[in-house]
Amino acid sequence: MIGNKEHTSFDVMSFLQSRVAALSADTAFKYRKALSEFNSFLSCHKLSVNNLSSATICDWVTEMFRQGLSTATIAQRLNILNSLFKQAADKGYMCQCNAPREIARTIESADFKQPPLLRASIFDNCLSTLREFINDDNEHNNICGDILVFSVLNRALPLKDIINLNKDDLTGFNGYSSHILERNTDPRRKYIFDLRQSYRTQKQIYSSITDELDRRFSTLLNHGNFSFEDLAGSLWVSIAIRCGATASEALDCISNPAPYTVPKFHKRTGNSSDNREKWSKSVEAMLTYTLPKWYAMRLRRGVSFEEVKKETLKLQPAPELFYPVETIRKHLRGKSAVIERPFITQTVFFKTNPENIRPMFSRIGDKAWCIRTSGNFDAPYAAIPQADMLRFQKAIGVFSADSEIFPLGSLTPKPGESVILIQADYSGREAVIEDVFENNCGTVMFRVKLTTDYGYEWRAKIDARQVELISRAD
Template identity: 25%
Template sequence: MRGRDDLNATPLDVHPADTASTSEIQRLTIGRLISAVESAISGEANGSITWKAASSFINSLRKYPQSATFTDNHLGSWVATMLQQDYSRTTIERYLTKISALYTQIAGASAPSEAFATVRTQLKSLPAAKYAIAPETLGRIQQLARDHSQSSSLPAIPLRALIYLLYNPASQPIDLINLRFDTLPILPQQAEEIIDDLRDPKRKYVFPLNQGKKRDGQIARELDSAMSMILSRAGIAHTSSPVDTIRSLWAAIALQTAVLPDEIAAIIPATPSSAPYLSMVRPAPLADYEKEEIIFRVADAINPVRSRWHVMKLRTAIRPNHVKDRIATLLPDIAKHIIYYYPTHLQVRTVGKKKLTEEVPYLPDHLFFKLRDDRMTRLFSHIGDLAWCYRVSNHPDSPYSVIPQYEMGAFQQFLGILSSDIEVELVNPKTLTVGTEVSVQGGIFAGHRGTIRDIIQPSSPTASRTYILTISENTALKCTIKITDTLVKAI
């Protein structure tokens, strides 16, 4: 839930019931309005139309900060939610009538607020159709997202493009056509895995769609046709375009994930023709990082199977390289996606008159690794004689223990040794030169400020630049960063 008001919304001003002075007009907060509505219906029988309308209205309001001022956008959000949940127009009209009367009573006004009339007008302008998406349809798209790499009957590149658009509802086909490995945006992990499957050092475009050989318009039309075919074969009814359908599906999943209608409207560039209920609200004033958090949360709802951090205990006399070599030999598909973390430091010890420097692990015999949940069982069926993985409990059927990303990031930051999954590349190096003061906007170093002290240029076109930053806390930080302009900016 957002912790901000809609700055563009129209507050519904309220005259206290015991005064008619316009100088004493008050703005009603959501918390106060909920209390007032609850008090007003205290004598209503459960199940009456007034009780049902008030219950629905209050449940919608509880999703917003209680200190926020109630506006017409909250009213539109409530109606939009009912439309998506397949309430009939008659029921919604009756609910609006009841809540309008309650609001007029609470406000002590002589006439209903214009906001209710405005919302009714908006409602009447929408096409008379059902906007609810059947659970089985949502199930099909979610299954397609989870199994896209396993399907051999559907065209691989258009299928991955379709799922990429599902994880990134603000994207369009032209974005896919121009998407390059060296200019990737901030993405959900599920979308990053799609890109990892497509990595090729000989290619600069993520999706090989004959860029340079065909015009963008032709590529877009062919991609559109292929995605339409995939939706049809998956049993998913689609409207004017696959992108329109994908955005409608994303919006429905987002609402189930407690994303608010005005937040959805802020993320999707245009109202989908199959989800016109979103036109009932104005887009919420979300910052880029807030949009990213929502997109990441919905991606987890679409496909909860993603890479997470675990730790294995190496058996006696086994070293990390033994495990890595076994996986590379027997499980090359897993080796392609697994990330290892075995932090070490240099230690000097004296042997006789000599001083020896050796590399010592911080946590001996503990190898951290990041891997998708659905690959864990297969992994340890091949390396069980070399190591075992910690579980939630001692029971053999207990799930494997997971280390939250923020805890792993904090641990790595404390040690000053990063794993490859948080390496990032600055997308606009021309504006980030030696001496530039920068602030990190996201990730585990969010909030830090520093100065670029040196830049090590890439040894090849596919290699990353290395930026050496001096952090303001007098700490020298050397890291290869892959970060977009939304996460780092010049001060």
């Protein structure tokens, strides 16, 4: 630890600034700039100059590389810091600190190479590649891409752990990780990812995955024959740093090395990170930012859903609209009439990419407005989590086009088995499956029998997405 508890951060910084003021104009300018940049870094990450560690100096160097500064400029600033720290140590303001000078010598040596993911252009290309893997409709999407994204979303989960994931492990993950597992799961297969585990050794599987990823990333990183763990760890740390973490914070969140992001002189602090969950959510948010999300708009007075629908169909790309209504039969003046009533008045749900929202409402702003996270005009648009949207659709029994429709025979519940109903009218009730069939739209439906405590029973047709299995028939 490089610190002296007898002096406050203000005392130490004031002394360092006083040393700069005594220098000639040209020299003072360089010293003042270096000290200002270092102080800004400390303030940004809530660190103090009187309680430094060598890891903090390493974090600052990593950040300067990420900002695009040259090795010569970084070495100059480290030498300036070293000179100021020496003067402060001589006066008793802080303990002797040689880290800046030692790191400056390291990065100036001939064998030092800057980690590629600290270069903005390389990072952006790798991030774009990961987002291509995430995009379901992209032609490059494949099982190796799913595995890499899944690993990065889960703090660089080792490949051996991913290979052995089976259907019993589905409940241990959430967010987009859960989506990846669900789309790779097959009820006829033990393991989640179809890697032919029964026919190949782990070494063969590992080799096939790394060969495929090497083909995609070797050119981007200007490095080949890397290990899966090194790649996943480096990607996770680089994204976490871009989200605002220091290199030390990010490195302490994972067990893997990160050689393509963190310089060799940067050692682990050994501290247990209290922000693992925070940075994990930040990494997932950055990776999935371009995915279409659900939002809600409010129709202005006198505007109908059909008017908004007509205008949005002219947009490229057109958003997916969801305006759930229920059919009601009414008797008016002796006549029977069927009307449609929205579940939520004047509210239309829509799914689109975040960057498409502003152009969309530039066109239809006179007919509707998008709900934001707060009442402020510049507040972010309020995205609706996919899980919440699906729960809402299950409750009302009306589903959007993106809700998965299971093919007949692939669902777990069978005739004779007990289920819990999710539909709002019967929410929480237990029922028994009597029949499974497909309607005209290809949606799987269940005919279920419900009973009461008084012995009454009745039957209903329920969408397969509105039940949860609770027991299996013998």
